[in-house]
Each structure stands twice: as C-alpha cells, then as structure tokens.
Amino acid sequence: MPVRHRFVSAALGGLILLSPAAAFAHAFLKTAEPGVGAVVAQAPSQLLLTYTEGLEVRFCTVTVQGPDGAAVQAGKPQAVAGHENEMTVPVHITAPGKYTVTWHALSVDTHKTEGRFSFTISP
Amino acid sequence: MDGSGWLILRGLCRGLHLAGYFSAFGTMALATTLPRGARVPGLRRMAWGGFALALLAGAAWFWLQTAYFAAAQTSADVVNALPIVAEYTRFGLLLLGRMAALLLAALAFQLAWARVAALLALGGVLAEAWLGHGGAMAGPEGAMLLSSAVLHLAGAAIWLGALPALALALRHLPGAEAAVLARRFSPIGAACVAVLLGTAALQFLLLVGGVGALFTTAYGALAGLKLLLLGGLITLAARNKFRLTPRLPGSRAALIRAVALEAALGLVVLLAAGVLLQLEPPAMAGMAGM
Numbered sequence: 578m579p580v581r582h583r584f585v586s587a588a589l590g591g592l593i594l595l596s597p598a599a600a601f602a603h604a605f606l607k608t609a610e611p612g613v614g615a616v617v618a619q620a621p622s623q624l625l626l627t628y629t630e631g632l633e634v635r636f637c638t639v640t641v642q643g644p645d646g647a648a649v650q651a652g653k654p655q656a657v658a659g660h661e662n663e664m665t666v667p668v669h670i671t672a673p674g675k676y677t678v679t680w681h682a683l684s685v686d687t688h689k690t691e692g693r694f695s696f697t698i699s700p
Numbered sequence: 701m702d703g704s705g706w707l708i709l710r711g712l713c714r715g716l717h718l719a720g721y722f723s724a725f726g727t728m729a730l731a732t733t734l735p736r737g738a739r740v741p742g743l744r745r746m747a748w749g750g751f752a753l754a755l756l757a758g759a760a761w762f763w764l765q766t767a768y769f770a771a772a773q774t775s776a777d778v779v780n781a782l783p784i785v786a787e788y789t790r791f792g793l794l795l796l797g798r799m800a801a802l803l804l805a806a807l808a809f810q811l812a813w814a815r816v817a818a819l820l821a822l823g824g825v826l827a828e829a830w831l832g833h834g835g836a837m838a839g840p841e842g843a844m845l846l847s848s849a850v851l852h853l854a855g856a857a858i859w860l861g862a863l864p865a866l867a868l869a870l871r872h873l874p875g876a877e878a879a880v881l882a883r884r885f886s887p888i889g890a891a892c893v894a895v896l897l898g899t900a901a902l903q904f905l906l907l908v909g910g911v912g913a914l915f916t917t918a919y920g921a922l923a924g925l926k927l928l929l930l931g932g933l934i935t936l937a938a939r940n941k942f943r944l945t946p947r948l949p950g951s952r953a954a955l956i957r958a959v960a961l962e963a964a965l966g967l968v969v970l971l972a973a974g975v976l977l978q979l980e981p982p983a984m985a986g987m988a989g990m
Binding site for chain 1: 768769789791833978
C-alpha cells in the first residue's frame, strides 16, 4: 500500500476509534450524592450534583420534595470552587422517606437541560 | 422565551454576529495580503461596517440569550438579569471581551496597523469556540471538539470573512494588482476549505453520530443543509480558482460577481450555523431525564 494511502487509512481509523458512540454536548447529570435511587441511613445536609458539562450555577435551580410533597431545599444551588461541573444544594431533611430531586441546569455553552431522580432515607 | 421561534431568532442573531465579526476580521486579514503599495478605498469603512453588524447582532443575541437564561416573562426581568449574565456567565464575559477585542482591532486598522488589527480580531474569532459544545465538555471528546471548533472558526473566518473585502479590492485595484491578489488568496482559500471539511467530518462523527440522524432530527437536517451549502460554496470557489482566476484580468467582472455570490452563500451558511448551535446534537439524545 502506498505511504499516502496508509497515512489516510491510519488517520481515518484513528478518527473512528477516538470517536465515542455519544458525546455529551449538553449538561446532564453524571453522578449525585446521595446517588440516584440510593437508600441511605443518614440524612445529608446537602446534595452534590455532578454534570457532564460546566454549569452557570446562578441560572440553575434544584427543588427537593419530601414524602409529604413539601420542599426541603434550604437555599439556592452553590458553585463548587475548582469544579465548574458541580453544584451543591443545602437541604433540611428531618424525616425518613423518599425524596425527589428536580433539577434545571444551564451549561456554559448556553443550553438548558432538566431532569429528576429520587433517593430514600431509611434509618 | 423557550419556544422554537425564539430559538431560531437567537440562532439568527448569533449567525449575523458571526458574519459581522468574520467580515471585520477578514477585511483586516486581506489588507495584510495586498500587493505592496496597493490602496483599496473603502476597506476601513467595510471593517467598521462588520464591527457595527457584530455589535448590533451581538446586542440582540445578548438580550435574547439573557431572557432565555432567566426564563424572563417581561423586559424588566431581562434588564435585571443583564448584569448577572455580563459579570458571571462565560457567555456574557466572552461576548463582551470579544467585542472589546474587535473594537481595539478596528481602531488599530484605522491607524493602518493591519497586522495588529488582524491578530486582535483573530483572537476574538477563535474565542467563540469556548461558547460551543467543546468548550463546555470535559475529557478527550471535549478537547477534540474544542480543537476542531477553533480550526473550523479560523478556516471559516479567513475564507468567508475575506470575501466581501476581496470583491471590493478586485473592483478597485488595477488589473495586474487584482490578478496578484486573487492568486495570493486562491491557495489560502483552498487551505481553509480543507480545514473546514476535516473539522466538519470530526464534528459530524461526534455530534451527529450517523447518516440516519440527518433525516430524523432537526439538528441532523440543518447540519445536512449546512453541508449542502458548503458543497455549493466549494463548487463556486473551485470555479473561481481553476477557471476565472487564471484568466485575469479579462475575467475580472465575472470573478467579482462570483465572489459576491460566494459571500452571500457564506452568509446563509453562517445563519444556519447560528441556529445549529442552539439545537441539541442527536449523538447525545436520550441522555435527558436523569
């Protein structure tokens, strides 16, 4: 095979190998503490949400509803220094049960996303 | 302001802003390639015109984007959110910083410092990449997309941005100087086309994901349209390079018309790109919800 053809084949092969099946081009939830669907014994004082992209935290909102439907978030989302793809949300949880987190995120590339998950407090 | 009509309007403002920015930069860059001693009346006015378009479309984009960020219901909501967007978001900081760089570039160009002006404006052109998907993503995919966006922007701005100034110069320069300029621009344009095709292929793989998405998603359809328009642009550019440029100065009138048509088609491509950047790429569809 001529050198030029080998170079083109290698370049194309490399491109295909390097390309993932899906690129996360908007901010989606990557991990959460407490985790998605987790059952934990101790109530957290804050949630930590980690996304696939950097966030504009001032334009993100998170609500946390307890088993009775009441909101238990104790403030607005806060940026995490040095981690532009993370935010924390202070919560005030006093009772066991299932808690539902509804988030709206704005990524630094100006796109909005939203989602919902739940975790359970079971001492 | 979350509806599809507002999305398209934001995209069109972004596309117009890019067109103005590219045109101002391209005018400055072309001025650095003029034959020694050549003077083209109207180049400074053209650079300021590009600046004005970038400023006005940028202001409209800033307003609409702020309204979207803040989920504003009234103008007062937008006004309240403007300082926060300007001071605390990457979008606001980059847009304002890039406009400041273009203002400095236009002033330098006014003082006949064409190289300084072109470099300053190029910085503003490339910084736009950090407002795209690659600028927000971590990991190797983010790095690849960001690098490709930087190259894509450079290629588009050098080629498409210089076309209005090239048409103006071809019209005003004496025949021999016009021919020299056209022959100098020809390989630069060809290199830009190669860069655009390469980076478009990478972006297609990472953001569109497959040919099927071209026919089943809005992002894919618009990306397909943009590719078709790019194909039309390349056809025009090839005709200019291989047929009209070698026949200069006899083909000057035809070349000016062809370059003007190329610039108009380039504007449509930039408007399509502006809207495309507002849409969700299909390669990550299905990730929402968790």
